[in-house]
Amino acid sequence: MDALIALEDGTFFRGRSFAGEGETSGELVFNTAMSGYQEILTDPSYYGQIVTMTYPLIGNYGVNPEDVESRRIFAAGLVVGECSRIPSSWRSRWSLPEYLEQNGVMGIERVDTRAITLHIRDKGAMRCVISTGDLNPESLVEKARNAPSLVGRNLIREVTAEAPYTWPEGGMPGAEFKVAVVDCGIKTNQLRLMQQLGCECRVFPCTTPAEAILAEHPDGIFISNGPGDPEGAEDVAAEVRKLIDSGRPLFGICFGHQMIALALGAETYKLKFGHRGANQPILDHRTHKVEIASHNHGFCVRGEGLPEEIEVTHVNLNDRTCAGLRHREKPLFSVQYHPEACPGPNDSFYLFKEFTELMRSHDG
Template identity: 45%
Template sequence: MSEMSERLLRGTSKPCGVSALLVLEDGAVFRGSSCAADGEVFGEICFNTSLEGYLEVITDPSYAGQIITMTYPQIGNYGVNVQDAQSEKPALRGLVVRDLCTTPSNWRSTKSLPDYLREKNVVAIEGVDTRALVRHVRDHGAQRAVLSTLDTDEASLLAKVRASESIVGLNLAATVSCEKTYEFDDLPERQAFAVTSAGERRHKVVAYDCGAKRSILENLLRAGCSVVAVPWDTPAEEVLAMDPDGVFLSNGPGDPEAVEGTYTQVEKLLGKVPVFGICLGHQMICKAAGAEIEKLKFGHRGGNHPVMNLLTGRVEITAQNHGFGLLFPSLGTLVPELSGGFKGHEEDLRFWARSRIAPVVQNEKFGRIRLTHVNLNDGTAEGIALLDIPAFSVQYHPEASPGPTDAHYLFTAFGRLMDGRDDYLDIDIAADRLAGWTFGDVTETIEVKPAMTEGGR
C-alpha cells in the first residue's frame, strides 16, 4: 500500500479499540470494543430511547449507579458542546452503544464524544447489538451488570457481577447532591440564538438538589424565580427560615425508599409552603404522604413517552428517567363523588384515561389527592395534585434536556400555584410550549379547530 493510501485510510477509518465485555447477572454476555476510558465498572443496566441529547443523558445525575444503553444506532455524530452538560461530571457507571462517532459534524461542537468520555474517565463499549440487549432487558428486567476492558473472561465477570452491590436500598441522591447551599443564577449563552432572556424574578424558590440537572434550575429562572439550592437532607426548619414563596424538589437517582433524609423533611413542608416536585421529587411527595413505591421492570428512560393529562385530556410527549414508580392506590381510598362514581381502584390507570376522569383519593395525612397524569404506555401514575394544600408533582422531566417541550407548562403552573391560584394547572400547553422561543413569529394567533364529530369532515 502506498504512503498516500495509508494516510487516507488513517484519516477515514476508525481505529479499533481493545476487546471489552458486558456481562449481566443472569449470564447474558455481549462482546464489543472499548471506545473510551479503560476500566471495569458495575451498575444496573438500563436503556434510553432518545434519538438525540446523548450528552444531556450522559451528564444527568439521575443516572448515578447505572450503565446506560443508547438504543439509537450511532451516538456522537454531532459532537460535544460542554455548555450542554447537565452537571460538571458524568455520574453514570458506563455507556453501551452500537457505534460511537469519532468525526462529528456540527457548528457548535468543540470535541468528539469519545474524547469527552476519555477526559471524564467514562468506560464505554461499542459494537454491541443494542437491539438484542434492549430486548433482553425488556424480557428479563433491569439487573446488575459489569462492563470491563480489563477482564474479558466470561466466568470471572459473571462471578464478580453476582457479588456486586444492587442499587436497591442505596441512597444515590446523597452522592450527587450539592455539598452546601448556593444561589443558582446562571443562564449561559448557549441557547441565546433561540431563547429569549429571563423575565422578572417574582418568586423566591428553595430547590432541594437531589441530583438536579442544570436545565431544570435554568427553567425555574426563566419562569420568573430566584433559586437557592440546598443539599438533599436540609432540615425543613432551615428552608422555612429562608421565607421562600415555594419549594422545588428536583430529579435524582436511585431508590426513593433510601432517601429518607428528604421525604421526612418534605412531610414537614407540605401545607406550609407551595411545593412542586419532579421525578425523584415526585416520589418524595408520595413517600411523605405514606405511599408505596414499586421498582419498575425496566423503567422509563427516553424522550418519547406519551402521558395523558387527565384534567385536560391532552397528551404530552415527555422526557423520562426513572426506575421506580408510585402505586397510586396506596395513597388512600377512592372518593366516589370525585371519581365519576367509581368506588374501587384500577390496577391499570389507563382506565381513567379512557374514562376521562381524574380520580381522587382520601389520604390520611394530607386530605384529598388527585391523579392528574397517566402513562399511556403501561398505565402507571405520572402525576398527582394535593387538593387541600398547595402541592403537585410529576414523574417526568418537563425541561426538555433532552426531549420535547410539551410539559414546559408545569413551570408556569408552579408560578401560578405560588400566586395562590386554584386553576394553576389549567393551561393551554400548546401555547405555553412556544413561550420564550424566538423561532419565527410565535406571537401570531394560532387557530384551534374543533375536534371532528362522528360522520363529519
C-alpha cells in the first residue's frame, strides 16, 4: 500500500506501508542504533514521535515478549528503509509487521531514510504526518503544520502508570532497600536492574504528591525517563523540589534528570534534532573515563549558568552538552542518558550501584 510522509516545512517522501493503514502524526526523529527496534518502539519516551531508523534493514530478528520496555508500543509510527518479513531468531515470537499490526501502529518502508536523516540533521526535528489514505502532498503538509507540537506539552501525564504498584510483583522479602519510583514513562529494565541490586520498588504515577511518596519512608527516590518538554511539567518539578528537600538519596534518568535540574533552578532547552542512538560517547569528569551510552532525548539541561551547588559530572563528547550532574551537598545525582540500556554493553551500570551505595551510606 502506497504511503506518504509529509513534513511541516513542505518536504515529503514516498514509501509503502508494511504494517497498518490510515494516518498518524508526530514529531519525526531519527535513531542511529543498528538494533534494539523493539526496545525503541516500547520506550514511553518516544510517545508523540515517529521514529526513522537509519540502519537499512530492520526486523531481521523479530520480536519477543521478554524485551519489551513497557506495556505497549508508544512510538506513533516507524519508518525504515527495508523491513525484514522473515525473522531469524530462536527467541522470536512475532515478526515486526505482526507486532506493529497488533498494536495498531503504522510502519512505512521503501523510504530513503538517509535523505530523511540528513534533512532532519540540517533542518531539525519537525512535525510530520504519515498516511496511506491522503496521498496529496499539499494536503498532508498542511496537516503536519496543524499537528500539535511537543514544545510546552505535559506528555508524561499520558504515559505514567494509572495507579501505584510494587516491583517485583508481590514484593521482595529481605530487600535491602525500599525505593520510591516516580514514573514519568519508565522503562522496565530500570526496575529489573534495581531489583538485581536488592531494591524493592514502589512505583508511583508522576501526579503523586511528594507527601504521599515520603509517607512510604523510602530509602531512596528514583525519577524515571519520559517524553516531551520538561518545562511543560512544572507541576512535577515542584513536587521533585519537595523530594529533594526531604534529604533522601535521589537518582534521576533522562526526563528525571531534567526534572531535578529544573527543581534546582537550572534551565532546559530543545535540541535541534536530539540524541537518539546506542553509540553516544560520554565523558565522566570524575574518573576521566569514556563510556558508550544509549540516548533518547530531544531536550537538554543548559550546562552554563548552573546554580553554584550543582556540578556537571558528565558531558556528551559529540556536542559537549550536559549529560550528568550532582548536588555538592545533598545526596542526589542524575544523568541525561540511559544506563539501563546495554550498548557498551555495561559501561553505565555503575550508576545504579552508586545509587545503592548512596542509600547504604545515608544516615537518614
